[in-house]
Amino acid sequence: MTAASPAREPLRLHVPEPTGRPGCETDFSYLHLSAAGSKRKPPINEVPAKTIDLAFALIRVLDDTGQAVGPWDPKVDAAFLKRGMRAMLKTRAFDARMLVAQRQKKTSFYMQCLGEEAIATAHWMALTPGDMCFPTYRQQGLLLANDEVPMVEMMCQLFSNRRDPMKGRQLPVMYSYKKHGFFSVSGNLATQVIQAVGWAMASAIKNDTKVASAWIGDGATAESDFHTALTFAHVYRAPVIINVVNNQWAISTFQAIAGGEGTTFAARGVGCGIASLRVDGNDFLAVYAASKWALERARSNHGPTLIEWVTYRAGAHSTSDDPTKYRPDNDAARFPLGDPVARLKQHMVALGIWSDAEHEALKKQVEGEVAAAQKEAESHGTLADGHVHPASEMFEDVYKDMPAHLKRQRAELGIG
Amino acid sequence: MTAASPAREPLRLHVPEPTGRPGCETDFSYLHLSAAGSKRKPPINEVPAKTIDLAFALIRVLDDTGQAVGPWDPKVDAAFLKRGMRAMLKTRAFDARMLVAQRQKKTSFYMQCLGEEAIATAHWMALTPGDMCFPTYRQQGLLLANDEVPMVEMMCQLFSNRRDPMKGRQLPVMYSYKKHGFFSVSGNLATQVIQAVGWAMASAIKNDTKVASAWIGDGATAESDFHTALTFAHVYRAPVIINVVNNQWAISTFQAIAGGEGTTFAARGVGCGIASLRVDGNDFLAVYAASKWALERARSNHGPTLIEWVTYRAGAHSTSDDPTKYRPDNDAARFPLGDPVARLKQHMVALGIWSDAEHEALKKQVEGEVAAAQKEAESHGTLADGHVHPASEMFEDVYKDMPAHLKRQRAELGIG
Amino acid sequence: MPDGGNMKTTQMTMIQALRSAMDVMLERDNNVVLFGQDVGYFGGVFRCTEGLQKKYGKSRVFDSPISEGGIIGAAVGMGAYGLRPVVEIQFADYVYPGIDQIVSEAARLRFRSVNDFTCPMTMRMPCGGGIYGGQTHSQSPEAMFTQVCGIRTVMPSNPYDAKGLLIACIENDDPVIFLEPKRLYNGPFDGHHDKPVVPWSKHPKGEVPEGYYTVPLESAAIVRPGSEVTVIAYGTMVYVSQAAAEESGVDAEIIDLRSIWPLDLDTLVESVKKTGRCVIVHEATRTSGFGAELMALVQENCFYHLEAPIERVTGWDTPYPHAQEWDYFPVPARVATALKKTLQG
């Protein structure tokens, strides 16, 4: 041992703070942006350790004038862009309506993805049938981008009514759609990421071609299952994409409280031996291109990719939250990566394939679809009016076959 | 969604394998060594992300001829080197004796640190009184380097006898020595690393000057508490060193099964925003220098350091293990970083401050000390001869004050 | 003044009472620190720590990463250093990633190190249902903790007890699980979800001393004396049982455990020996719920006094449902049925 060293400053605890708080504007320079088109696109079999540059940079396609630039430009056609725009607008319209429905007590709870629409929708457009997403509660875009998923059914889940496919067992937004590649949403953070890795390992064990896509928020990366997921994905080179949606906030805590200060969430992947990208999540084209790259990599036996999507949670955390208590009111408007809908619109207008009028018309159209779906869903009842699945549903599916003790308990409740 | 892509190779599961197995010699090129003296020594306030080069390299001081070279040479004096040599030889002698004692059933279990002696002993020499180590079961060197810790007492713990300071409650090797900066060893892997971070945070909260030193094996880094430790250490810039002892094996599994393939354990630290070093753990001087650097950094409010110590578990995992079942017999002898005792000896001889005769004399001396301690410890009994703490000890210290139900149970056992 | 008897009192909700307990302890002992998800700047999703960071600074009251294992593990280390950490787990449903640190570490540190290291710490967590929270915001995991040797489990049922017990727990040298029945945060809820909410200001136990006082651990309270049957309850079920007694007309003696484990066995045994009958009520699932242990203790200690089988009224052995909440929740009618049944036994 060495003797105690000469007197020095005492230790002190560092507690990270966001640069902005109510009454004090955010300095977004902490984001370390890169110029659109400035980052290389490596081959899909890139060595993980070599992606360190991309984990500290920001991959972007759309520049400030709405041009698609650089090696990551996916060069998609007009029809594709219109489908993407529709998916984003539909998602936004759905969220807006359901937020109102919650205030009207038609549903007990709701969570919107305002400002983050590009990520789930463009990612979904890059998937192949059979792939499986393991979402959090904020990836409704994976369902709403898919016109085969009936919005009425989703709303019945939100209203916990007699047609709720989850039979009233789950909180609103906890959908499950196996046939649409959407794993049952867990209320417990991060748990589904290692499950996605296990699912991907199973796909590899069975010599299948399917890829898993796991989703997690910046805040939830602090949970241990994020670590076990990275470890298992790396060790077994699982065909999985680990999507970290860094929307800067986890309820009231800034992303630095989750460990974002002085590093990136993408960098964690590289440390664990996983190819990692940090991508502009409000850039529909960048999201699509990066997703494609990672899916191709996984499907070709080159292993997992971690993608950090940089975005901003423009709304409240949930209907139980009031963000004006902990962050500046105008934060979303000042976020340097803008709004994903506005940015894609700018691009499409610049290409000459879109106009304000067309945009408004599409908005109206999807709002109409959402309204019609809501009308139909409400005709099946809501939690408030008590048109819910019967109490006997509680005892079903706890086990594959109902054991004797649950039959006895059901009888005790008088519904035996 | 995109249509399924054209036929390609099916997915397959990758399961890492060591290059050597019984009957097939190991190719150690996977270790990616660096030449002694070739790596830079950054200032103690280095930005964590900038240590990425050191996380993928190997910091070494002693070269193949026994010269101390490069910026990490701690330039210690002869007395210091002799103390270091004594600490290592004492540790080795202690282990050898206790291994025999286990075979003679004087203790139920033992774990040696053969081949890893430089790490704990040199690290201990860099600590300051008041610092707290949170060790695993293989850091006996932290105690044996310290001549103030009575070996007799350690052996009484191993023999579970009437003088066992742990009162027979704990398996052998699960020491606890608060006054010597040695936290109670847990049988559960990785749990103590986040505790070390919490202890360090407490030191910072109290504006103290003490640093925590956490210890974990390569295999155990897969446990979730490693992740929570990295996250909390980074977020709060805790004054802590996270020592990852990469001895290539975790019982029968190779370090690649813990995630060492294509990356390093040090790289995980950088990803999490922690300054990280990869260091030759069989090089006494490199261990001392790197420990000093990290301690200085922590004590100066610059935050945590992760150090990956590259070494080799030369013995069996524990007395319950037989490594010839899963790795080549001659692996330890062929390990490119050699043996820590032999390397320090070579250095001291090259310096002209040591000789074969002095070495043999010191070995004899410490063996004598160990033998004498054992004789005394055995005079207090062993588990085998039943001279253990009484059954009533079981009921003490479960709570600060014994609750009524434990008094009733003690009475039921007939010792109330 | 350990019982707060002569102190100035104010009307407080349970949230305010808990906040006041932490405020008092932060003031008295600068080894007390508070942290957890959203507890710092924002003051917690239930606002229990509101204003405390501002008052005591960021090194004493701070936000933590979303990692229950990390929160509890760090608190163990802080306890070993000499602090008295008070941590918040946002919902008891989310404690499981921290279970290993509780079971394998906090609970055994004193024992395994023979007092060399200890970790006095309090783990606060809202529990229980009644708020349409579904399976991840409604659980009552107390039984799991009661099996862990070396920790204490406590659950208050009113603002006065909440403050006095929380102070006692923070001062206690053992690790403590402090369960807060969230449906009681704003008023004594008796299971009639369709009736208007009654605020704490209408309840005598909403009158809370402003300063320091404690409610002793391992001491149960008889909240309604009675002669026909003993009801053992805790948390929200105390009010449900009271409503059931009134509605059924059964003269039940209702005991609020307060300290779940270790507990005040004498009060239970004395009461059951007097009444000869016993009903146990808890929100948690039935099988291996803490009701099982209570039933075991009662039958072990009062066998020859029992005139009817002990009854359990509990949540069902299913995950906590969302839409069927009021079929799952042990409502007064179910408790009343058990009371009457035990009288016939």
Next chain:
Amino acid sequence: MPDGGNMKTTQMTMIQALRSAMDVMLERDNNVVLFGQDVGYFGGVFRCTEGLQKKYGKSRVFDSPISEGGIIGAAVGMGAYGLRPVVEIQFADYVYPGIDQIVSEAARLRFRSVNDFTCPMTMRMPCGGGIYGGQTHSQSPEAMFTQVCGIRTVMPSNPYDAKGLLIACIENDDPVIFLEPKRLYNGPFDGHHDKPVVPWSKHPKGEVPEGYYTVPLESAAIVRPGSEVTVIAYGTMVYVSQAAAEESGVDAEIIDLRSIWPLDLDTLVESVKKTGRCVIVHEATRTSGFGAELMALVQENCFYHLEAPIERVTGWDTPYPHAQEWDYFPVPARVATALKKTLQG
């Protein structure tokens, strides 16, 4: 041939029987995969999976990182994909980092997704004491699992049952905790640690069919018929109870639960109604151990038949000690005392 009745048999230890069960299932169903710490190349620290990687390849039988949460979480995902993972937790004492994936995920996936996703998986883990393993290699955590709705908990007490139950568990569509009393791996241990070890080759249940057969879940076995008192036990305690019955001369009816939860209530109730007395024996700590639930069930179902208080013989409410192992372990003498006491009741 579900009961293996006419099959060729061999003498097996419990380790060999477990290995044989996995071998049979790997052969029959290529959705079965095995993984865990050290289970691949080496074949497990207790050698239960020895030779299986060689036989079935590295994608079916493989080593895993040291992460119980990762092992169980990955298995949940594999189950959701359609595999039947069988995972090994090296010691039940180390299951806690995986508890969240068991409680919050595996147990509820079917329920919460309304059968959209399920996870048939078997989690094997050695449990129990008697090997001088100290607090981290001796625990019996079964009670914790029995409170979790949606999973099954099973514990065999001999090679024949071990194989038949393990096959039944692997084929079962619910997640199953499969606890292996490690002190029984090599022979039926009756608690007399100072007597020579009896090998399975000397025991009729060491004779095990070579091929496929199952022992049904939720079915208890009466291992010793008797008239004076019912003993409910499982795992190692089955032999301890048998020794106690012999040594005390009490004519006990000894029931080996085999399936701990859900369980075979009828067999218990019928026996207690016949004997009027009941002793429950388990290695786990007492408070909120599974004995509490068993006691609750017996008193709920047999109250009017009981002639004496039900007795519990259990581990003490302390961490499992190392040197005092035989003071902690429920030895035959302690069970015998309880048997005699209940007869006097």
